[in-house]
Amino acid sequence: MSFSISLTVNGTPREVTLEDARVTLLDLLRERLDLPGTKKGCDRGQCGACTVLVNGRRINSCLALAVTLDGAEVTTIEGLADGDHLHPVQAAFIAHDGFQCGYCTPGQIMSAVGLIAEGQAGCDADRIREGMSGNLCRCAAYHGITEAVLDASRRMGTDTEGAAA
Amino acid sequence: MNLFDYARPTTVEEAIAAWAPGASYLAGGTNLVDLMKTGVMQPGKLIDLNRLAGLDRIESLANGDTRVGALVRNADLAHDAGFARAFPMVAEALLSGASGQLRNAATVGGNLMQRTRCAYFQDAHSACNRRTPGAGCDARGGDNATMAVLGWSDSCIATNPSDFGVALAALDAVVEVEGPQGSREIAFADFHLLPGQTPDRETALAQGELVVAVRLPAASAQLRHHSRYLKLRERTSYAFALVSAAAALRLEDGHIVEARLALGAVAARPWRANDAEALLIGQTPSDELFKRAADVALTGATPSGDNAHKIELARRTAARALALAAIGTPKRMPAFPASLFGEHAHV
Numbered sequence: 001m002s003f004s005i006s007l008t009v010n011g012t013p014r015e016v017t018l019e020d021a022r023v024t025l026l027d028l029l030r031e032r033l034d035l036p037g038t039k040k041g042c043d044r045g046q047c048g049a050c051t052v053l054v055n056g057r058r059i060n061s062c063l064a065l066a067v068t069l070d071g072a073e074v075t076t077i078e079g080l081a082d083g084d085h086l087h088p089v090q091a092a093f094i095a096h097d098g099f100q101c102g103y104c105t106p107g108q109i110m111s112a113v114g115l116i117a118e119g120q121a122g123c124d125a126d127r128i129r130e131g132m133s134g135n136l137c138r139c140a141a142y143h144g145i146t147e148a149v150l151d152a153s154r155r156m157g158t159d160t161e162g163a164a165a
Numbered sequence: 166m167n168l169f170d171y172a173r174p175t176t177v178e179e180a181i182a183a184w185a186p187g188a189s190y191l192a193g194g195t196n197l198v199d200l201m202k203t204g205v206m207q208p209g210k211l212i213d214l215n216r217l218a219g220l221d222r223i224e225s226l227a228n229g230d231t232r233v234g235a236l237v238r239n240a241d242l243a244h245d246a247g248f249a250r251a252f253p254m255v256a257e258a259l260l261s262g263a264s265g266q267l268r269n270a271a272t273v274g275g276n277l278m279q280r281t282r283c284a285y286f287q288d289a290h291s292a293c294n295r296r297t298p299g300a301g302c303d304a305r306g307g308d309n310a311t312m313a314v315l316g317w318s319d320s321c322i323a324t325n326p327s328d329f330g331v332a333l334a335a336l337d338a339v340v341e342v343e344g345p346q347g348s349r350e351i352a353f354a355d356f357h358l359l360p361g362q363t364p365d366r367e368t369a370l371a372q373g374e375l376v377v378a379v380r381l382p383a384a385s386a387q388l389r390h391h392s393r394y395l396k397l398r399e400r401t402s403y404a405f406a407l408v409s410a411a412a413a414l415r416l417e418d419g420h421i422v423e424a425r426l427a428l429g430a431v432a433a434r435p436w437r438a439n440d441a442e443a444l445l446i447g448q449t450p451s452d453e454l455f456k457r458a459a460d461v462a463l464t465g466a467t468p469s470g471d472n473a474h475k476i477e478l479a480r481r482t483a484a485r486a487l488a489l490a491a492i493g494t495p496k497r498m499p500a501f502p503a504s505l506f507g508e509h510a511h512v
Contacts (some may be wrong), residue, residue, distance in 0.1 A: 022169075058269060067213075068191070068194070068213050118240070
C-alpha cells in the first residue's frame, strides 16, 4: 500500500510517494530527497546525529515515520545558510572548533538551533550542556560545542533569565 | 521492521473503531518505532493518533483539577509556566528524562505506555516472559544489576523506566481512558500491573483502550512549595534512572501535615510508599526522620539477582529527596534537573 504525502523541505514544497509506511524521515531525506547532510548514526534515537527541525522543533528524524508528517515543514542542515551567509550557529561552530571528524556536526548544529529557539538555556553553560545532551560526539569536542552554542546564543540575543521554571 | 497497515483517524471514536487485535496506537513513536526496528514489537497495524483533535491541551477544570491531554508533548508540559508552578516535581521529572529532541516528540500518553528497558526484553533473541508468555526469563540468570527489588516475581524482574510516572504516582494522578466499551477512569496507582505470573499484562487497559488524558487533583498542587524529584543515573543527563524518588511535603508551623513519596526504577510500576508517608505526618523534618521513613519505604525489598545494592541506594535516594523537599522547591528549575550535581542538589 503506497502513501502520498506533501512536505515543505527547506522552504521547497515536495510531493512524495512512499511505497509503504515504514520509511523514516531520515531515510526519506537521505535516500529520496538528495539531502544527505542529515546523518545516520545509531538509527535508534540515542545519538542525535539525525536531528532536524519539524515545524520548528528539533526531533530525531530516525524515529519519525515520514507518513505521519504529511503537511509538515522540515528544516535540515542544507536549509540553514542563506546562500553563502552561514547561519550564526554554523559560523560559531567554525569559530570555536566545535567538531573534529564532523559526522555528528549537522545534528549538533540543528539541535543547537532548536535549543536556542526553545529559549530555556539562554547563555548558561550548564543549561546548554544539559540541553545538548541528546547529541553525542565520539571525538568528544564537547568543549568547543558548548562554547559555540554559548556564542551563538549571545549573538542571537536569546538570553532568557527567569524563563519558566 | 515488519510491514504494517497505517490508519490516520481524526477523532478518538475513529481511532478506537480502527483498532483490531495486533494493532498498536502510535503517538510520538520514540519508544514504539525503536522497538519495531529491532523486531521486539511487530504490530500489524499502526493507528496514528497525532491528528486527533483536542488531546493536546492542558486545562484547568471547574473543580480545580488539572487535565493534561494524552498528546501533550513532554517538553510542552514541563515548560508550561502554570503547570510547572503547580506541579514542579512533575516538571523536574519530565526534564530529567531523555533528551531535548525526544521530549519534543514523546507524549504524556506514550510515557504511560512505554516498555521496560530490561535488556532481555529489548533483545528479540532473549527469553522474556513479558514479550512471549511462558518463554522464560533470561534476566534471572543474566546481567540483572539494575532489575527490580520490589514487587517482582519469578516470571519477571523488569522495572518501569518512567520518571514522569514516579511524580504522577506521588501526586494521586488519575488516567482517563476511552475504549470499545466506553470511557472510564483508572487511578494511576492501579494503572501499571505487577508481573505476578502474567508479566505480559503490563497495564490495566483492556484491549483497544486508549489513554486520552491524565488528571492531577487540585489538592496535589498544595504540595508545590516543598517538592522534588531526585534521580540517580550513570551520567548526569540523558540516562534512565538507576533509582529515583519523588518527594513532597506540606509544612505548617514547622510540622509535616502532608507527605508524598514514590520511588522509580525499583519495580514494574512507580512505587508509592504510603506507609512511609504515614510515618512522617505530625513530625518535625530531620535527616533522622527521613532516614526512618526511607527504611519503611523499602520494607519488603529483596534482591532479584545481583542487585542488593539497589535497596540501600533507594533508601538513601528517598531520604535525600525528602530532605531536598523540606528545604523547598527551587525558584527556578535546576540546570541539571533531578541531579545530585549543580545547584539545588545539596542538603
